Amino acid sequence: MTPRLTATYRMQLRGGVDFARAEAFLPWIADCGISHLYLSPIFTATEGSTHGYDITDPNEVDPALGGMPGFDRLARAARDHGLGIIVDVVPNHTSFTMENPWLRDVLRHGPDSRYARYFDIDWDAGPLVLPVLPRTFEEMLEAGEMTVEGDEFVVGEQRFPLRARPDPVPGDADGLRALHEDQFWRLAHWRLERDGVTHRRFFTVTGLIGMRVEDQAVFEGMHRLLFELIDQGLVQGVRLDHVDGLADPTAYLRRLRARLPDTPIWVEKILTGDEPLPDWPVEGTTGYEAGRQIAMVLTDAVGLYRVVAEWKAATGYEGTFDEALEQAKGEVIRQELAAELHQLIGLAEAAATARGADRGAETLREAVLALLSAFPRYRTYFAPGVRPEGDVALMRQVADRAAEPLRFRDTVDLLTDMIVDGETGQDRAFAVRFQQVTGALLAKAHEDTAGFRWNGYLAANEVGADPGHAVATPEDVTRWARDRAPHALTLTSSHDTKRSEDARMRMVAISHAPDAFGELWTAAEQADDVSANRRWYLLQCALSIWDADDPDLIERLRDHTVKAMREAKLSTNWIAPDEAAEAAAMDWVTRLVEGWREDEPDALRRLVDLGARLSLAQVALKMTMPGVPDIYQGCIGAHFALTDPDNRRPVPIERLPDLPDAAGFEGAKARLSRRLLHLRRARPDFFDGADFALREGDGTLLEIARQKDGQRLYVVIDLGADDLEGTVDIRSAPE
Missing domain, CATH: 3.30.1590.10 (Maltooligosyl trehalose synthase, domain 2)
Incomplete structure (x- = not known):
């Protein structure tokens, strides 16, 4: 019997976690009130893979994890514990190695x-x-x-x-x-x-290497084992990685739904701004936009303004995030994505020639670059006979913006027509590749470049977030939530988020106590060989994962320093690293942490305590808002991590059963999480359909209200409560 979907638990396989190890977690996961175990890719990947997304054989369960026998045992054990299994599937690519x-x-x-x-x-x-x-x-x-x-x-x-x-x-x-x-x-x-x-x-x-799943034979070949596992009742849900990379995501999802009519499907689709999810036959996204809404509504607007202003004053940084993003786009498309740019120009030239349009190579190059730079989302979804109304309007706006710096706009309009109304094979080839490249460009320019340069308030530098618009009102979130599908996932941490949920809330605490962060900044060592912008970044990172008892803390921060600097691509990069610049920054953050260990600042303790309260508020919102909470590994309790690979470290199972009895924040978070998860499991119909409202409290931070058929859930969030656990007060719950 398929369990009712109420909450998922994401587990990262590999790194010492195989199917047998995962099986040991099952009693605890079920006891927490979770309905589904959500696994990272299980299919055979490159030898030694640390994540599993570099698939070499999608029709074999990886022997390194226990093979088919091991997965069969895990799936049957999960069923015995009343749990379903969701698997992470990679339709976009496989590994470009000789192991394939x-x-x-x-x-x-x-x-x-x-x-x-x-x-x-x-x-x-x-x-x-x-x-x-x-x-x-x-x-x-x-x-x-x-x-x-x-x-x-x-x-x-x-x-x-x-x-x-x-x-x-x-x-x-x-x-x-x-x-x-x-x-x-x-x-x-x-x-x-x-x-x-x-x-x-x-x-x-x-x-x-990209796969052509738009081809029926390739679609069947890529999914044969997945379909067998679902048909055998061993898998109850599918999470699809990076659907925006496909030639035609809409057609792919419709084909997949036709083959799996009763299987829940979620897409890793990053929605930006007020972008709606396309009309796809899926339960929803994996939930980046939900995590973004939670962080925004918990951010103090006045404090945020102060923090960003002080960052600019301290670093001399000028301009907006949008300007930083536009600069990053120009660099990424000309450097890291130069192969894709050259291919797009060639496809544009072939399409223009087929139309009888006389355009020179440089003119086409300017127009392609302008359109890419002006495009604000991951992609559009044009296909033969498919012209989404919103995408048509978006492309016309993009064309207007792209044409502004050019002497003539006719080439921009020509290329836009190919994308929106193209009918020839050459038009379609250009349109398909353009739509695939926009996502790659935004991801690399936003998440992996500008997000490591514009460092005023890192809580907003997340996947799909906009650091230039980092605040939402309770009314904003209420309106957003009303349109949400009941089974869309709600994540606050994942293997791809830039910070784990509790680390992010310590950063959000800066907006509530800018004076405290200012004290840490003033007390931190000045360094001519490390830019003020980099030090501002590292100070937030050190705060976000601060744990005086963590023996690996300095090593983790030093490793992250190198990654962050190379992603920013200012003083160093992945291709030509400046080891001296990296060493100076690593040494600076080392001295910072050593100083905190010798004499922990009062300002640090204040921000840590405030971050704990904000994390409890985050739990309350995540567990009660429309959607299905997705718990990243270990996040029932405290979880402080930076971006991968730091956030993929295995979670020791031995400590998990004792979390509800733990003192301090860890225990408080575990107890609140379990209470709300058990409530969701007991009343799934209520949470699937109850009205939702979020509002400012009278003397408190927020109030959450859900109502259905005379039943009511009412939760008050108060950051100034007398004790930590009083931060979230569940005043009424459906019986």
Whole structure:
């Protein structure tokens, strides 16, 4: 029997957590009042994968996790505990490695491979480029670092399938060069990935190759095992990763729904601003927008204004986040996504030529860049015969904005017409790729660049959030929630959030106590070799995960410092790191934490205590608002983490059953979480359909009210309560 959906528990597999380890969590998960275990990808991934999204075989349960026997035992044990299982599925890409059997077949047989249609490869651009060499092909060839063994071309520890076994085997450089040129692929220096790849990748990750699931055969091939697991009753729900990367997400989701008419489906879709979810046959999104609403309504508007003003005064930073984002977009599309830009320009030229439009390469380049820069969301959803009204209006607005800095707007209008009304094959090819690239550009420019530069208030620098609009009123959230699907997920932490929920609430505390943060800033060491903007960033990070007893705290902060600086791409980056600049920043945050350990500042304690109260308020909102709460691993209790890989550390199961008896914030959060989860499990109909209202309290922060059929839930949030647990007062609940 499929359990009623009331709450999910997200578990990250790998890193020491396999199916057997997951099974040990089941009694505790069920006891918490959770209905479904929600697993990161279970299918075979690259050897040693730390996350599982680099799938090499979607039709095999990963032996590293316990294989099919291990998953079968886990699923049956979950059923015995009254739990369903949700699996994370990756339809957009697989791993671009020789561990991928389908890809190996393509390398051996080229376009004639039975799997050639599976991969999004531009065969018109020539052989498939493999940018994996540490030096140029010629340099390695002349150094004698290449050879042939059997039917494989060997470079160091890497082996590449040959289209035919050579006879005799060439033993000289000329023979190896000729053999290499006779293949369906070309080995190249890794730097060619910037602008020379011929496959669609995941964002800027060249090691992941796009899949053409719009093709019926590919759709069936990618999902065969998933369908078997659902048909056998071992899986009760599906979470879809990065649907915006697909050629036609709408058609894909409709096809999937037709095959799985009774299975809940959620999409990882990042909605920005007031963007609505497209008309898709799904339960809803995975919930980034819900976490954003919670953080915004818990942010103090007056305090936020002060914090950002003081940041600008301290750092000399000028301008808005939108301006920082626009600059980042220009850099990312020309540098990290240069391959995608060149392909788009080529597709635009082919489409313009087919229309008989006379446009030069530079004119097309300017127009493509302008449209990409002006586009404010992840993507639109145009397809043959499909013209969503909202997307049409959006593209016309984008065209107007894109045309502003150009001398002539006719090329911008031409490309916009291709996207909105295109009918030819060339038009459609340009439109599909444009819609795929906008998401990659926004993700890399917003989340992974501007979000590490515009550092005034990091609580708002989240996936899908807008640091320039970081506050919402209770009325705003009430209106937003009224349109929410009852089974859309509500997340406050995930494997992809930039901070865990409790770390974020310590950052939100800054808006309620800007004086306290100002004291920490003033007391922190000045450093000429670390910019004020970077120190402001690191000070918030240190606050967010501060734990005097954590032996790994300094190492975690030092590791994160390197990642944050390289993502910001100012003084250092991933391609050409400045180790001296990184070391200076790491040493600064080390001295900061060591100083706090010697003498913990009163201001630090105040912000930590306030953050704990805000975290309890967050729990109350998450558990009572429309939608289904998704609990990230360990977040029943306290969970302080920065972005991955820090937030993917395994959670020790041994401490979980004792959380409700713990003292302080950890115990208070666990007790409140369990109480509300049990209430949701006992009254699912009420929570699925009750009216929701959020309002400012009389002398308190917020009041939550839900009503249905004479039953009422009424919760008061008071940050000034006499004791921590009094922060959330459940004054009435449905019986």
